[in-house]
C-alpha cells in the first residue's frame with residue numbers, strides 16, 4: 006500500500022513537470038558565500054544565517070557586494086527569490102550587475118514595495134528589461150554584483166536570498182478569473198470563451214447567487230459542467246482583515262467552501278479569493294489547511310508560487326486598452342509565468358469603474374489568448390495547481 010502511494014505520488018510529480026515543461030536553469034550566484042559578499046555601505050548588516058545571504062536595513066540603503074566573473078550574454082531570464090521578515094516596512098530591493106568595479110557601467114532591476122508580499126517572494130526578470138546605466142551591457146563580463154535593500158525611514162526590515170538562477174524555463178499559463186459571480190460572467194464571458202472551449206474561474210459569493218445582477222444556480226451548474234472552476238469568495242464578502250473575531254474569519258471561509266461542496270462544486274472549493282484582496286496573519290493561519298489563496302497585487306506569477314496563500318493577479322483595469330492586458334500574456338509566455346486576470350462585470354459601452362471591463366475589449370483579450378495557444382495554455386486555477394503539484 007505504502008509502495009503504491011509513493012509510486013502514485015512520483016507519477017503525479019513527473020506528470021506535473023511534464024505539463025509545465027520545466028527546464029532547470031543555471032545558478033548565477035548561490036547567495037551563500039560569506040567570504041565573497043561584504044557590506045559595501047549603509048546602516049544595517051550583511052549576515053549569513055543558515056548559510057543564506059541576509060541583508061538588514063535600519064531605514065537607510067544597505068548594500069551587499071561581491072566580485073564575480075560571469076557573462077549574461079544570451080540570457081533570457083533571471084529568477085530571484087527572497088524571504089522578507091517584515092514586508093510592510095520594506096521599501097525597495099535592487100539588484101546590480103556591473104561591468105566595472107566602480108559601478109559606472111551596469112545593469113539594474115528594482116522591486117518596489119507594491120510588488121512585495123509577506124514571506125517568500127519570487128520574481129522572474131526578463132533580461133532584456135534590465136535597466137542600463139552608463140555603458141552597462143549583457144555581453145560584457147560582469148565583474149561585480151550588488152544587492153541593495155532599503156526599509157522605510159525609521160523602520161527595520163531584512164531580506165534573505167536564495168540563489169539567483171538564469172534561464173529556468175517552463176510553459177506559461179493564462180487564467181481568466183471573475184470575482185463575485187456577476188450575471189455578465191455567464192452571458193458574456195462564459196458564452197464567448199465557450200467558442201474556443203476555454204475554461205475560466207468564477208469566485209462565488211454564495212449569498213449573492215440567484216439575486217438580481219448575479220448568476221443563477223442553473224447557470225453555475227452549466228458553467229461548472231463545462232470544466233470551469235468555482236472558487237470560494239467567502240459566504241458574505243466581508244473584509245476579512247477588519248473582522249475583530251478570528252472565529253468569524255474561519256466561518257466566512259468555511260461556509261463558502263461548504264456551500265460549494267454541498268452543491269457539487271468541489272473542484273476548486275478549497276481555493277479562496279479574499280474579498281477586496283484583504284488578508285492578515287489570522288487569515289493566513291486559517292488558510293494553512295486550504296489549497297490556495299488569491300490576493301489583489303499585480304504581477305506575473307511564478308510557478309510554483311512561492312506562497313500558495315498569496316497568489317497575485319493582473320487586474321483588468323477599466324481604463325486599460327486590450328493591448329495592455331494582452332501584454333501580460335506575452336510576458337507570461339516569455340517568462341514561463343502565469344497571467345491570472347481578474348475581471349468583474351463584462352459590460353457593453355464604456356466601463357466606468359474597476360468593477361467593469363468593456364465586452365469588445367474583453368473579446369480581443371480572449372481572442373489573443375487563443376491565438377497564442379502554441380506557446381501558452383489557458384487553464385483553470387485547479388488545473389494550474391495540479392500542474393505545479395500543489
Ligand SMILES: [Zn+2]
Nearest residue numbers: 184185280281
Ligand atoms: Zn469581490
